[in-house]
Amino acid sequence: MPTPAAHPARPAPGHLDTAARRVVYLPVNRPFEDAFRSVAAEVSALPDAARDGVTLLVVDDCPEEVSKANRRVTDEVAGASGLRTRVLDGDGWRRLADDILAASGLSAGDRDLARAALVKPTGSYGAGPNKAALVAALEGAVSLHRRDSDQITRVDRTTGASPLRVEAELLDRGRAGDDSGAHCVGSSLTGRPTRDRRDLEHGAADYAERIDALSRLTPDRPRPPRPEEPGPPERVTLHGAESAERDHTGTVEMGIAALRTVYEWIPEMPAVGILGSDYFQKGLLYQLGLPVYHHNLTARHVYEPWRAEQSSTAHLGWYARAELRYAILRRHWNAFNQALLADRRRVLRDGRFDSTAYGELFTDALRRGAGEAERIPDAYVAVYREAAGAASGELRRRLEIRIAALEDEAGSAAAYVADAVHEFAGLARVWPALIAAAGRAGRDTSLEAYT
Numbered sequence: 001m002p003t004p005a006a007h008p009a010r011p012a013p014g015h016l017d018t019a020a021r022r023v024v025y026l027p028v029n030r031p032f033e034d035a036f037r038s039v040a041a042e043v044s045a046l047p048d049a050a051r052d053g054v055t056l057l058v059v060d061d062c063p064e065e066v067s068k069a070n071r072r073v074t075d076e077v078a079g080a081s082g083l084r085t086r087v088l089d090g091d092g093w094r095r096l097a098d099d100i101l102a103a104s105g106l107s108a109g110d111r112d113l114a115r116a117a118l119v120k121p122t123g124s125y126g127a128g129p130n131k132a133a134l135v136a137a138l139e140g141a142v143s144l145h146r147r148d149s150d151q152i153t154r155v156d157r158t159t160g161a162s163p164l165r166v167e168a169e170l171l172d173r174g175r176a177g178d179d180s181g182a183h184c185v186g187s188s189l190t191g192r193p194t195r196d197r198r199d200l201e202h203g204a205a206d207y208a209e210r211i212d213a214l215s216r217l218t219p220d221r222p223r224p225p226r227p228e229e230p231g232p233p234e235r236v237t238l239h240g241a242e243s244a245e246r247d248h249t250g251t252v253e254m255g256i257a258a259l260r261t262v263y264e265w266i267p268e269m270p271a272v273g274i275l276g277s278d279y280f281q282k283g284l285l286y287q288l289g290l291p292v293y294h295h296n297l298t299a300r301h302v303y304e305p306w307r308a309e310q311s312s313t314a315h316l317g318w319y320a321r322a323e324l325r326y327a328i329l330r331r332h333w334n335a336f337n338q339a340l341l342a343d344r345r346r347v348l349r350d351g352r353f354d355s356t357a358y359g360e361l362f363t364d365a366l367r368r369g370a371g372e373a374e375r376i377p378d379a380y381v382a383v384y385r386e387a388a389g390a391a392s393g394e395l396r397r398r399l400e401i402r403i404a405a406l407e408d409e410a411g412s413a414a415a416y417v418a419d420a421v422h423e424f425a426g427l428a429r430v431w432p433a434l435i436a437a438a439g440r441a442g443r444d445t446s447l448e449a450y451t
Contacts, residue, residue: 016169
């Protein structure tokens with residue numbers, strides 16, 4: 001289903017659009033007071049008119065007792081700051097999703113497909129971004145800014161510069177048609193790594209590298225050349241003398257990043273329990289040659305005590321399964337990226353994006369790579385066994401917990417990922433209709449009806 005590739009409202013070139021509406025959101029599954037207060041400080045540091053256009057959205061996926069504690073924080077901050085803060089919990093989301101589906105004009109079968117993909121149990125990395133994207137459409141927002149609930153940002157007290165200010169200004173320049181053309185702006189993290197591989201990387205062995213190699217395409221597969229075309233500037237200067245540089249290698253972390261337009265083209269993958277499944281929108285931009293920029297106002301990534309201490313046996317097993325599924329998904333994703341690069345005009349032509357063609361390319365890549373993907377689990381488990389054999393004590397115990405989970409998952413992991421790709425392709429096909437329905441609903445219904 002083709003979708004226009006540009007938002008109709010355009011600011012004056014080179015300026016922060018203070019009249020624009022934006023959604024800044026936190027997908028939350030843990031206590032988040034420090035993270036929320038840091039994001040609220042970012043919003044508060046914007047110029048008054050720009051601040052008034054921001055909805056600070058909490059996408060709540062927490063147990064009841066954690067939700068109550070988090071709600072006390074949001075209520076306190078909203079009361080003291082006057083920021084427009086809304087909490088979308090599971091019940092509110094189900095009602096919003098049902099109203100969007102009812103207004104979508106989709107067939108009964110497609111409505112059922114979309115609802116199954118959108119209303120998931122906890123553990124879906126793509127669920128929060130998808131909810132926020134539909135809220136952004138409901139709100140008429142021009143940009144969508146994500147902050148993860150285990151990351152702490154900061155505001156420069158002298159200049160007022162913040163990740164949010166940098167993101168908004170550069171994305172506004174892109175909407176205005178300046179030469180940056182920015183579609184994604186974000187930063188990276190200090191502190192704890194986002195991908196927790198401490199046990200596998202213990203010592204000097206190359207276990208992690210060998211696992212990563214399982215997802216790579218065979219060296220003899222020809223790679224399509226990237227089209228040569230005039231490029232945006234490699235570096236731009238922004239508010240407070242901050243600067244941003246083109247990101248060609250995936251440095252930007254989605255937990256401290258913002259997007260325009262692309263979240264109206266495709267969703268993130270809604271599958272439960274697959275690492276990395278919330279990076280498809282940014283990944284698409286690289287393949288289409290649409291600029292991603294990185295700035296240096298980093299966030300600090302923190303672990304909860306139980307994660308820092310690796311004390312949860314259940315989480316060790318869950319994470320091992322999610323990482324195995326990611327290794328299989330990454331193999332298909334690499335092949336899909338090559339297909340996108342070779343056939344860009346099939347998905348983006350004359351300023352219109354075809355989400356159906358996008359999904360078809362992905363399922364074609366899945367079909368072609370099925371045999372190679374099925375061989376990944378056994379090789380993956382073998383690396384972990386070797387790592388455990390070289391370890392001792394507590395480290396070995398944790399690796400053996402992971403191995404037990406991996407052995408239990410190995411026989412079904414390839415099929416699980418294949419089902420996730422098909423579900424994602426189906427949701428992508430109907431996604432423009434859902435975005436349009438949310439936009440229409442926003443003319444008559446406010447977000448307050450669901451929060």
